[in-house]
Amino acid sequence: MLGLWKTWKALEAKGIMGINRRNADYVLKYNKRNLYPIVDDKIITKERAIAAGIDVPEMYGVIETEKGIDKLREIIGERPDFVVKPAQGAGGDGILVIADRFEDRYRTVSGKIISHEEIEHQISSILTGLYSLGGHRDRALIEYRVTPDPIFKSISYEGVPDIRIIVLMGYPVMAMLRLPTRQSGGKANLHQGAIGVGVDLATGVTLRGTWLNNKISKHPDTTNSVDGVQLPNWNGFMKLAAGCYELCGLGYIGVDMVLDQEKGPLILELNARPGLNIQIANDCGLTHRTHAVEARLAELAKKGITETPEERVRFAQELFGHVPKAEI
Amino acid sequence: MRSLNLHLKVLITLLVGLGILITAYQIFILGIPLTEDETDDLWNIDARVEFQASPREPVKLQMFVPPLNQDYVSLNESFISNNYGVSINRADGNRKVTWSARRASGKQTLYYRLVLTKRYSGEQAKSEGPIFRDSIPVEGAEKIAAEALLAPIRQHSADVETFISETIKRVNNVSDDNVKLLLAGDASTPNKADAIELLLSIAHVPMERVHTIRLAAEIQQSPELWLRSFNGEKWLYFNPETGQQGLPSDRLVWWIGDDNLIKLEGGKQAQVSFTLSNSEMNAIRLAKLTDENTDADFLEYSMYGLPLSTQQTFQIMLVIPIGVLVILILRNLGGLQTLGTFTPVLIALAFRETQLGFGIILFTIITALGLSLRSYLEHLKLQMLPRLSVVLTFVVVLIAAISLFSHKLGLERGLSVALFPMVILTMTIERLSITWEERGGGHAFKVAIGTLVAATLSHLLMSVPQLTYFVFTFPAVLMILVGFMLAMGRYRGYRLTELFRFKAFLKD
Numbered sequence: 001m002l003g004l005w006k007t008w009k010a011l012e013a014k015g016i017m018g019i020n021r022r023n024a025d026y027v028l029k030y031n032k033r034n035l036y037p038i039v040d041d042k043i044i045t046k047e048r049a050i051a052a053g054i055d056v057p058e059m060y061g062v063i064e065t066e067k068g069i070d071k072l073r074e075i076i077g078e079r080p081d082f083v084v085k086p087a088q089g090a091g092g093d094g095i096l097v098i099a100d101r102f103e104d105r106y107r108t109v110s111g112k113i114i115s116h117e118e119i120e121h122q123i124s125s126i127l128t129g130l131y132s133l134g135g136h137r138d139r140a141l142i143e144y145r146v147t148p149d150p151i152f153k154s155i156s157y158e159g160v161p162d163i164r165i166i167v168l169m170g171y172p173v174m175a176m177l178r179l180p181t182r183q184s185g186g187k188a189n190l191h192q193g194a195i196g197v198g199v200d201l202a203t204g205v206t207l208r209g210t211w212l213n214n215k216i217s218k219h220p221d222t223t224n225s226v227d228g229v230q231l232p233n234w235n236g237f238m239k240l241a242a243g244c245y246e247l248c249g250l251g252y253i254g255v256d257m258v259l260d261q262e263k264g265p266l267i268l269e270l271n272a273r274p275g276l277n278i279q280i281a282n283d284c285g286l287t288h289r290t291h292a293v294e295a296r297l298a299e300l301a302k303k304g305i306t307e308t309p310e311e312r313v314r315f316a317q318e319l320f321g322h323v324p325k326a327e328i
Numbered sequence: 329m330r331s332l333n334l335h336l337k338v339l340i341t342l343l344v345g346l347g348i349l350i351t352a353y354q355i356f357i358l359g360i361p362l363t364e365d366e367t368d369d370l371w372n373i374d375a376r377v378e379f380q381a382s383p384r385e386p387v388k389l390q391m392f393v394p395p396l397n398q399d400y401v402s403l404n405e406s407f408i409s410n411n412y413g414v415s416i417n418r419a420d421g422n423r424k425v426t427w428s429a430r431r432a433s434g435k436q437t438l439y440y441r442l443v444l445t446k447r448y449s450g451e452q453a454k455s456e457g458p459i460f461r462d463s464i465p466v467e468g469a470e471k472i473a474a475e476a477l478l479a480p481i482r483q484h485s486a487d488v489e490t491f492i493s494e495t496i497k498r499v500n501n502v503s504d505d506n507v508k509l510l511l512a513g514d515a516s517t518p519n520k521a522d523a524i525e526l527l528l529s530i531a532h533v534p535m536e537r538v539h540t541i542r543l544a545a546e547i548q549q550s551p552e553l554w555l556r557s558f559n560g561e562k563w564l565y566f567n568p569e570t571g572q573q574g575l576p577s578d579r580l581v582w583w584i585g586d587d588n589l590i591k592l593e594g595g596k597q598a599q600v601s602f603t604l605s606n607s608e609m610n611a612i613r614l615a616k617l618t619d620e621n622t623d624a625d626f627l628e629y630s631m632y633g634l635p636l637s638t639q640q641t642f643q644i645m646l647v648i649p650i651g652v653l654v655i656l657i658l659r660n661l662g663g664l665q666t667l668g669t670f671t672p673v674l675i676a677l678a679f680r681e682t683q684l685g686f687g688i689i690l691f692t693i694i695t696a697l698g699l700s701l702r703s704y705l706e707h708l709k710l711q712m713l714p715r716l717s718v719v720l721t722f723v724v725v726l727i728a729a730i731s732l733f734s735h736k737l738g739l740e741r742g743l744s745v746a747l748f749p750m751v752i753l754t755m756t757i758e759r760l761s762i763t764w765e766e767r768g769g770g771h772a773f774k775v776a777i778g779t780l781v782a783a784t785l786s787h788l789l790m791s792v793p794q795l796t797y798f799v800f801t802f803p804a805v806l807m808i809l810v811g812f813m814l815a816m817g818r819y820r821g822y823r824l825t826e827l828f829r830f831k832a833f834l835k836d
Contacts, residue, residue: 010833011830016830018820019826024818093765125709125711130711191771213832214832280830
């Protein structure tokens with residue numbers, strides 16, 4: 001009992017945010033319920049982002065009805081690779097990534113050969129709501145397949161690594177690089193066994209990581225060190241993330257981005273309830289940082305100023321960046 | 329945000345305060361028992377009247393019965409008599425029953441039975457009484473003796489109370505010559521009372537005779553005489569033999585005044601004997617009985633005012649918030665992962681019908697089999713609604729099979745599952761299998777165990793009979809519960825599991 005109390009106090013001193021605090025003080029306070037559809041539906045997110053001039057993977061087409069499935073060939077055209085996604089999917093379910101095609105067949109990213117009918121069945125399943133939250137009818141989204149930047153080759157197993165930045169009222173607060181592992185089946189989802197690696201906000205250099213709630217410093221599949229990697233175009237990521245506040249209006253979000261070989265940083269999706277494991281990846285609590293942002297906001301509100309995304313990025317980088325390298 | 333917090337605090341205080349007040353009112357003012365097992369004494373008093381009726385003469389027997397305007401409440405009163413007319417009338421704070429018959433002969437026996445209890449009486453009426461009386465005219469030697477006695481009494485007393493007790497003390501001193509003269513050789517209690525009355529009347533202090541019955545089982549007794557006097561505020565009771573002041577709590581006033589207990593016309597050798605017995609009775613049943621027999625209808629607007637069958641439903645319904653509270657605590661404080669939010673409560677309700685151990689086994693078997701069916705259906709790539717229908721039908725068939733099987737084995741328990749909510753089971757299977765696919769088997773197993781633990785805990789709590797009774801009798805408790813739930817709504821501390829989840833931070 002006493003041990004637990006000590007743990008409690010120690011965690012509190014480090015500013016570790018728990019689920020109850022995240023829900024009460026951030027999600028419920030800053031995220032208006034009526035804005036949720038913007039982030040829950042990837043198609044709306046994408047449309048909004050395009051309108052705001054924010055980079056997203058190109059959308060090839062949307063299928064809304066069973067009848068619309070007939071248009072699949074038309075939408076794909078002659079493109080060799082593409083991704084089929086449910087608009088309201090969760091946890092990366094129902095996503096079909098086609099890497100190549102030959103004859104009239106398709107090859108998925110994991111090497112499985114499937115027919116055109118199987119893709120159509122997959123889309124039909126998506127439409128009936130098989131993968132959507134709550135089983136509602138859904139729409140299928142066909143979009144550009146992201147080719148991860150080769151920088152991640154050594155520290156990633158299959159799949160596409162993505163970068164998650166927590167943004168509070170437009171201020172980036174904490175960042176993490178998520179690397180798929182063999183266990184996560186190529187998905188960049190921490191619950192499924194992906195690795196989370198902290199990223200220094202100022203420089204974009206990776207820190208140590210977390211895997212299944214433990215701290216790690218090497219990728220379990222490639223055994224390469226995950227820390228000390230310089231992410232390219234880091235300021236681009238930061239600006240992209242900071243701009244998402246204006247995009248969706250939600251005050252506390254996790255912005256998921258990828259680094260495409262050719263197109264650079266792209267926004268994949270937004271999350272209105274970002275997880276808390278990012279704290280373990282960064283070996284740092286969120287609460288102190290969010291409090292600092294809230295103090296800044298109060299100060300600015302008094303003066304009646306609102307900052308541009310660039311100014312917000314600079315503020316966050318000065319305050320939260322330049323984490324001294326951990327001793328290994 | 330601050331105003332919101334204040335708002336919430338005010339709301340919580342209001343709800344909790346109101347809940348406590350209403351419950352306290354029910355407990356302390358209305359005297360509703362706290363537990364179902366609480367019992368109260370129930371007194372059964374039989375008065376048997378025997379007499380020899382004179383032939384060819386109408387019989388009229390009058391007897392005093394308790395006025396019942398005191399601390400006691402009558403639950404039942406009956407006059408048992410053959411061929412007698414019965415009427416009751418009130419006079420001067422007394423109640424009198426009159427038995428009458430045109431013709432009767434031989435030995436007659438009449439019964440009066442009273443069942444009463446001490447609790448749940450209404451508020452005491454403000455008492456009133458005379459504070460002055462005229463002297464009883466007295467002459468000669470008796471006058472001198474009385475005055476000789478009164479002189480020291482006056483000297484040794486300060487007020488009505490001490491005056492009376494001093495008088496009783498003097499009158500009981502039978503070796504005193506003056507007392508001997510007044511009593512005229514008869515030292516019985518009624519005679520002493522007469523002497524006391526005489527002395528008091530000279531001092532203009534009024535006095536009444538009170539005839540009481542002692543609430544004690546299995547003893548032979550006849551009404552005991554007490555004296556009382558009004559001191560301007562309240563009645564003071566005195567024992568004329570001992571001078572003891574204050575009526576003991578086990579005394580029941582039968583009648584007041586100088587008259588005899590019975591008055592008989594058309595008969596002789598009347599005798600009254602009292603038999604008392606006591607029994608214990610479940611307090612809440614007693615309260616219900618009291619409610620029916622008096623005009624204090626405090627239970628009318630409680631849950632007990634509902635029809636009996638509806639009451640049973642509400643007894644189940646009213647404890648559901650407690651089950652929900654268990655889930656709330658387990659999830660938000662403990663961090664236990666369960667399937668859905670209120671699924672465990674629904675499962676807990678289902679356990680009511682199957683009993684806990686059997687329910688868990690049943691739940692496990694059906695869910696496990698359902699999951700394997702679900703994973704098979706997954707290969708067929710069915711749409712959601714048809715797939716759910718298939719699973720539900722399978723669950724029904726499974727329950728039927730288990731019932732049949734256990735019946736053949738002689739386990740009657742298996743039949744109780746008939747109403748085990750199969751929709752709940754179907755949804756549980758569906759959700760569990762989705763969890764399995766999304767988060768892996770380990771997580772699904774964890775969630776299933778968490779759900780069972782939560783369901784078991786809330787079932788155990790919801791089936792505590794004392795708790796069921798308490799919530800049903802004092803529904804205002806739910807307000808206190810809501811207050812707690814509201815407070816939990818803004819709890820932002822860690823969950824117990826988070827202390828382990830974030831342990832990595834402390835490993836430096």
